[in-house]
Amino acid sequence: DTGVSQDPRHKITKRGQNVTFRCDPISEHNRLYWYRQTLGQGPEFLTYFQNEAQLEKSRLLSDRFSAERPKGSFSTLEIQRTEQGDSAMYLCASSLMGDTEAFFGQGTRLTVV
Amino acid sequence: GQQLNQSPQSMFIQEGEDVSMNCTSSSIFNTWLWYKQDPGEGPVLLIALYKAGELTSNGRLTAQFGITRKDSFLNISASIPSDVGIYFCAGPSSNTGKLIFGQGTTLQVKP
Numbered sequence: 001d002t003g004v005s006q007d008p009r010h011k012i013t014k015r016g017q018n019v020t021f022r023c024d025p026i027s028e029h030n031r032l033y034w035y036r037q038t039l040g041q042g043p044e045f046l047t048y049f050q051n052e053a054q055l056e057k058s059r060l061l062s063d064r065f066s067a068e069r070p071k072g073s074f075s076t077l078e079i080q081r082t083e084q085g086d087s088a089m090y091l092c093a094s095s096l097m098g099d100t101e102a103f104f105g106q107g108t109r110l111t112v113v
Numbered sequence: 114g115q116q117l118n119q120s121p122q123s124m125f126i127q128e129g130e131d132v133s134m135n136c137t138s139s140s141i142f143n144t145w146l147w148y149k150q151d152p153g154e155g156p157v158l159l160i161a162l163y164k165a166g167e168l169t170s171n172g173r174l175t176a177q178f179g180i181t182r183k184d185s186f187l188n189i190s191a192s193i194p195s196d197v198g199i200y201f202c203a204g205p206s207s208n209t210g211k212l213i214f215g216q217g218t219t220l221q222v223k224p
Contacts (some may be wrong), residue, residue, distance in 0.1 A: 042214030104155035
């Protein structure tokens with residue numbers, strides 16, 4: 001297993017466009033997390049899945065954001081009508097249920113122009 | 114809510130020097146994690162601590178879980194240029210595994 005994989009690594013989009021990111025977790029991990037990181041800050045929690053169920057969403061996750069994990073494997077994070085404030089690094093992490101050690105992907109760097 | 118405060122914010126040291134950084138919280142954590150992040154990359158897990166007073170090493174890195182369970186320390190011995198990066202402490206805010214992160218300590222090493 002090569003670890004958590006995210007695609008794309010970089011995305012530049014115009015304000016108002018929709019974007020979708022993908023995360024492939026470590027295969028046996030049933031928990032999957034999305035975080036957002038802005039410059040000079042630590043990652044901030046957005047949402048998490050246990051298998052295919054989305055069990056928690058942060059207040060940071062506005063209604064323009066939606067995440068899915070349809071078969072309990074890969075996950076997608078979509079941002080609709082992007083705004084300049086959405087520019088950030090979007091990180092995906094996975095872990096085993098009951099295990100606090102989370103492993104992160106390389107991130108997707110979003111720039112909204 | 115829970116917050117983690119890291120100090121120092123940044124460090125600029127000479128290659129070969131030892132480094133020490135810490136992380137404090139106003140609330141108790143049952144686990145402490147230390148991550149390193151290189152520019153443009155995701156955080157990489159360095160050390161996990163599970164028990165108050167625990168001292169754990171990973172190569173030149175040593176981390177300690179504070180006795181009060183409200184702090185943790187990370188030491189790097191004999192620093193080398195590839196130690197450059199941002200070091201984050203993190204702890205689970207609930208039994209969901211959701212992590213709270215500190216603001217990070219930026220380390221620069223001068224060859």
